[in-house]
Amino acid sequence: MNLQRIVIIGSGTMGSGIAQWFAQQMCYVELVDNSEEQLKKAQASIHQSWDKLVEKEKLTSCKAEQMKKLLEIKSLNQVSKNADLVVEAIIENLDIKKSLFKSLDEYFAPHTILSSNTSSFPIHLMAEAVSDERKKRFLGLHFFNPATIMKLVEVIKGKDSDPALCQELYQWFDGKDKKPALCKDSPGFIVNRVARNFYGEPLRIVEQEDEARMKEVDRILKEVGGFKMGPFELMDLIGIDVNYSVTCSVWEAYDQEPRFAPHKLQKQMVDEKRFGRKSKRGFYKYD
Amino acid sequence: MTNVQFQDIIINFGFGTKAEKKKILEQNPDKKVFMDLTCYDPQEFYQSYPQLKGTFSALFCDENRKVETHLKEPNPAFLSKMKDLGYSVIETTIIACGFVFPRTIAQIINEAYFALEEQVASKGDIDRAMKFGVNYPKGPFEWASQREKYVVTLLDELHAKTKDDRYRVASTLRNSLS
Numbered sequence: 036m037n038l039q040r041i042v043i044i045g046s047g048t049m050g051s052g053i054a055q056w057f058a059q060q061m062c063y064v065e066l067v068d069n070s071e072e073q074l075k076k077a078q079a080s081i082h083q084s085w086d087k088l089v090e091k092e093k094l095t096s097c098k099a100e101q102m103k104k105l106l107e108i109k110s111l112n113q114v115s116k117n118a119d120l121v122v123e124a125i126i127e128n129l130d131i132k133k134s135l136f137k138s139l140d141e142y143f144a145p146h147t148i149l150s151s152n153t154s155s156f157p158i159h160l161m162a163e164a165v166s167d168e169r170k171k172r173f174l175g176l177h178f179f180n181p182a183t184i185m186k187l188v189e190v191i192k193g194k195d196s197d198p199a200l201c202q203e204l205y206q207w208f209d210g211k212d213k214k215p216a217l218c219k220d221s222p223g224f225i226v227n228r229v230a231r232n233f234y235g236e237p238l239r240i241v242e243q244e245d246e247a248r249m250k251e252v253d254r255i256l257k258e259v260g261g262f263k264m265g266p267f268e269l270m271d272l273i274g275i276d277v278n279y280s281v282t283c284s285v286w287e288a289y290d291q292e293p294r295f296a297p298h299k300l301q302k303q304m305v306d307e308k309r310f311g312r313k314s315k316r317g318f319y320k321y322d
Numbered sequence: 323m324t325n326v327q328f329q330d331i332i333i334n335f336g337f338g339t340k341a342e343k344k345k346i347l348e349q350n351p352d353k354k355v356f357m358d359l360t361c362y363d364p365q366e367f368y369q370s371y372p373q374l375k376g377t378f379s380a381l382f383c384d385e386n387r388k389v390e391t392h393l394k395e396p397n398p399a400f401l402s403k404m405k406d407l408g409y410s411v412i413e414t415t416i417i418a419c420g421f422v423f424p425r426t427i428a429q430i431i432n433e434a435y436f437a438l439e440e441q442v443a444s445k446g447d448i449d450r451a452m453k454f455g456v457n458y459p460k461g462p463f464e465w466a467s468q469r470e471k472y473v474v475t476l477l478d479e480l481h482a483k484t485k486d487d488r489y490r491v492a493s494t495l496r497n498s499l500s
Binding site: 179185186187189214215216217218219221224225226228229230231232233235236237240248251252255256258259260261262263266293294296 | 429440451
């Protein structure tokens, strides 16, 4: 497999991070967004990041200039129709995504692989919007934030995705600066499913709001378990509202399986608008 | 199980059934006993055995040899002996069935087994995803290696105590014991 022309749709945190990573692999990247202002902001931020790497002598200025040339910002109707791979990273709204994929299917050449960076929706539901032929070249590529640093890409095989294509993509990422994991199209994929109990069990150990107890749980999981962050400080960083929403979505998708049940403390925090660091109050205070 | 005895102290290491653990306490009413209760509820033991002066969780110990430990009262002799034995005691005031780390990691391992039996991904890809997607120091199957019996015993104990089906053990995990 030789991926040379990549289109990234959506220039938010994930989209711009994914675009930056592909450009760093010396792929030609077209970054697309509805908002020209947002696109310019994303491009400036990526350029700034490369300039910083040059300053720190982690990147040569020649390479940085090459990468800047490889990354272009465009509107959708300007991008190359013969792209090898499209990665969608827009808002998590199924109807909007389906409508986008319908138009992408019509726009791009038959060989173009269409993929979604969704963390919430089943790949097969989005694939409903494309033709039967395209369904074989439709899959999930779930990157983790920040995409230039986190090594994992979940390569998600949809119901009709060509298994050989998924395997080729796996090999391609494996040969680059990533650690791919091949997985089935099931709720939460691997990480958002298996990680649920890193939050759920500590919540049941503390049971109710008790800052000293939460601090102690965080400390033990870091000291004994070797985790970089404890569950309560991590939920505060991610956003308790975001974490609660992922928990509820996995729980619902598994027919309210008790293993994924949200905890009353999560709901209490969200109801009180204590979302974590971003609201200066979560399980801990950030004044 | 192994007992380390010195002065009037017994430190009981290793896996045992609840009955086996209780028998050791019953046989040593006049000693100060410190016991590995990784898979059980320390509170249940403290209530019945005043000679139990501290509990710890060493069954999930890896090369860092850090042991989550609850002490009813300070005991420098115990701490010194643990140090001599190569353990680093991490004290906690939380008394919870399965402690904090074993209980949390047991649930992560159990979920990884559920994902495996639903063929979500291979063991290697699940381990890789957790290490490189959320920076876990080890993958769930790497953690579980040689400890499956402890994970199953702990989850069965939590299930029996709470009657909560969130602690139901994945069949592939239970079958891995046979």
